[in-house]
Amino acid sequence: MATKTKKHHKKQSTFKTYIYRVLKQVHPDTGISLDGMNTMIDLVNTTLSKIVDSSNILMRRTGNKMLGSREIMFAVKMSLPGELAKHAVSEGTKAVTKYNSSIERKVKGSEKAKAVPRAVRAGITFSISRTERKMMKQSVACKKRSMAAVFLAATLEYVTAEVLELAGNRARDHQKIRITPRFIKMSILHDEELSKFFDDVVMSGGVKVDKQLTKKEEKEEKPKRKRVTKKTVKKSPTKKSPTKKTTTKKSPTKKKTTHKKKKATPKK
Secondary structure: OOOOOOOOOOOOOOOOHHHHHHHHHHOOOOOOOHHHHHHHHHHHHHHHHHHHHHHHHHHHHHOOEEEEEEEEHHHHHHHHHHHHHHHHHHHHHHHHHHHHHHHHHHHHHHOOOOOOHHHHHHOOOOOHHHHHHHHHHOOOOOEEEEHHHHHHHHHHHHHHHHHHHHHHHHHHHHOOEEHHHHHHHHHHHHHHHHHOOOOOOOOOOOOOOOOOOOOHHHHHHHOOOOOOOOOOOOOOOOOOOOOOOOOOOOOOOOOOOOOOOOOOOOOO
């Protein structure tokens, strides 16, 4: 009898668990559907690929072969628009400074110290080792520094938290417990910076730009116009110019004189 051999498929490393942790930090009461989780994974992968592509352009121009936190910082400024880039850079610098301070403490402390994961040292939820692997697959650099992955993981966490916060608020407005792809797409289309960043991304959800507002929002934003009828139209009061009253003098009418005939007196 021929024995059937089981095929062991390799598990693809995704950010599924870390996205769920970020969601519970932002909205602890709301959940996310399976399709919504898949769309969020795709959005995280697209942000990572865009940032790494812009860093490759910088490295080709400068001629550097070492990928560091500085190159990724400039790549974030190039790819992300407006204030989204400023907040992402601030979050990345915070994570890098915290990670450096934790390494210095470890060197000064005792030799028999417990192994602490790099994400805990940086104070972020996204795994640094997983982002580093995906970063090096797409980058042109031959070597990398440890701070590059820390900065990139912090920016990815910020973008996911921003999208999930808006999508959770949208689901709460519709009185829903779970976040679906529809709410994710609606939240991105309503925000100017996110819509500009994810302009070339095709997402499911069936939301058009013209018909994305609900009836309640339309009532709040666009008040109903009254139908113009003949009764409702009021003429604007026009100031009359002061005119002099012309008094017409009546011409004196001649009274009809009636001449009475005198009685003839008899002659004596």
